[in-house]
Amino acid sequence: MFCYTQDLKPITAEEAAKYFGQSKTVCGKVASTKYAEKSKKQPTFLNLNRPHPNQVFTIVIWGSDRGKFEKPPEILYDGKDVCVTGLIVEHKGIPQIVARDPGQITIK
Numbered sequence: 001m002f003c004y005t006q007d008l009k010p011i012t013a014e015e016a017a018k019y020f021g022q023s024k025t026v027c028g029k030v031a032s033t034k035y036a037e038k039s040k041k042q043p044t045f046l047n048l049n050r051p052h053p054n055q056v057f058t059i060v061i062w063g064s065d066r067g068k069f070e071k072p073p074e075i076l077y078d079g080k081d082v083c084v085t086g087l088i089v090e091h092k093g094i095p096q097i098v099a100r101d102p103g104q105i106t107i108k
Helices: 013-019 063-068
Strands: 023-035 044-048 057-061 081-087 089-091 094-098 105-107
Touching: 013 023, 013 057, 013 094, 081 094
Parallel strands: 057 094
Antiparallel strands: 023 044, 023 081, 044 057, 081 105, 089 094
C-alpha cells in the first residue's frame, strides 16, 4: 500500500503540463472515461476537465491494478471532482499520472 499524504499544494489539470517529471496533486472533474479492455495492459483512462480527444490531463489505471478499486474506476469516478497524486509524465503531449493504488485518487 502506498502512502500519498504528502503536503502538496494541489494544481489544476491545466497547470499540470508545467510540472513534467515532478510529483504533484492534480485536481479536476472527470469529463470522460474509457476502459480499453482489448488494448495492451488494459488501461482505464480518466480524462479531466474536457472529454477525449480534447482532454487536458489523464489519469491512467493499468488493468493489473483495477482489482484494487472498490468498483470499476470508469464508473467510480465518472463525473466526479477528483484529485490524483503522483509523478506527472507526458504522453503524446498530454500530462498524465499513472494511479497504481486507490489511495492516489480522492473524490472532492
